[in-house]
Amino acid sequence: MIALTGDIGGTRIKLAVVRDGQIIARQIEPALADQRWPDRLPALAATWRALCHEANIELATVAGLGVGFPSLVDAARGRILDEWGKFPGCAGFDFGAWARDTLGLPLALDNDARAALIGEWRQGAGRGSNDVVMVTLGTGIGVGVVMQGRVLRGAHGQAGTLGGHLTVRYGGRPCICGNVGCAEAEASTAVLRELAALRPEFATSALARETELDYASVFQLAEAGDACALALRDHSLGVWSATIVNLIHAYDPERVIVGGGIMRSSAHILPALQHYVNTHAHTAWGRVQLVAGELGDDAALLGGAWLVNEKNFPNASA
Template structure:
């Protein structure tokens, strides 16, 4: 029997989102559970299994899933494990792919969330037809997925592509969540933009709409809203952020000579507030042989579906590489 769908699962620090996806990249149906609800992973998996089965049964897809793709923090594609310190309540390393595959009776492949976004973009979005590109996710952190010659770069250990943790400011750089100082993520994530706003407000005396807000509660959206209203200081914050991103992108280009750098996440929707200084800074700092060659473009994935789509793209790979002998493992019915 031809199995026309895959299941995409995105495990975030707050929510786990999952959905049924067809070969055209259409999310037929999706749902979610709270990631942090269960401190015990077995309890979490039981709830996930129950809700997935419910979704599959409601959409006549119970025996039509070819594979499962999972995007998760610090997920290692090679080993199928979640490794290292992440914002999840379960012990590490966790053999996630093996456990989920045994639970559902379906082949599973996993990778980190930024790599999943790159695969999703290449399968369904702006990177279709591109063989060399870099995916940058601008959210709470800065994630990245690097594709060279049509292949995602994993490195020898599965953790290649941490461009958010390249050091962009070596003297008196900001402390990053990874424990180092000066990382790109500390400046150009949504959290980094909010940090820049607080720094500017503390060291300058300019009038700004941002001064009407509690300084410790300012978010990147607050900065965007103020900039849209013409606030000069807020615009300068985007200028500062774009300049740093442009410098970093010029360096990334030297490494892999991408045809495009694709941006995803809330900050990527800031339009010319971010894109103009970013592109100007990138070209200004670009090695001459690369000038004018690299496009910076926004993602074409719908934000509501992006996490599931990115993860689901791995499901096709898992399903084609392994033949699943069993349908989805359905809980045995009990006589009441």
């Protein structure tokens, strides 16, 4: 089966051609997430066509378009349901109609974190388990869930995906979702500079001189003993750990996959998270295993191909 796939992120957009579970052509582009979504699409269509040309693939042989999008979506109708400060004009957009009219392809649309979970579940760190939660640490905190071998979506498409918006601090920081004290508002790259600026040590910290403040800098400078970086590291590890315990209590996984760009520091992150989970998660049956994602940027692209196959479009059996 051949599928065109996309992982639409707030910083980068990844596009690919996937054949029989293997990526045979790919392109990464800047997201330009301040642009209107309808205005962004012609360039993406051109890239998908160019990738098909590169891979010597005819569009007529493609089973469908599988896309992970950073929002709540109506997977059945191929519609984006709301906006999260990215791609104005995406809410209510009929993505399925666009795919048919522009590329002549049926669309399989899902949340981006759920698409990444599916990729890891089928071909990465979740192989062999039918009860998996994936937490993606990045600009935000994305979550996807598989329970008893079924991808969890819920009646309105939001089951499992709002794990980053579980309340971890009552009366805490306001979040873009409208809640307060969300994990994403308390420890994500999107709010990292704000969090750092609140620390009394920030003015004299090397972090204050970083033009692009990210968790790679935080973990590196924490190792060097920077007081502000140490405080941010420990605070963030606490938020992520508490979030994972909440997810374990809610969804009863046997394995939790932790992915995202932050996991370049997995040697520091995973042991701390595992220790907290072992100490605080109520799992009478045994211990939940925490593992790092294996597929990196490929996870949602491969998950997109599975979404196309799940839809059983006419060319999906080809």
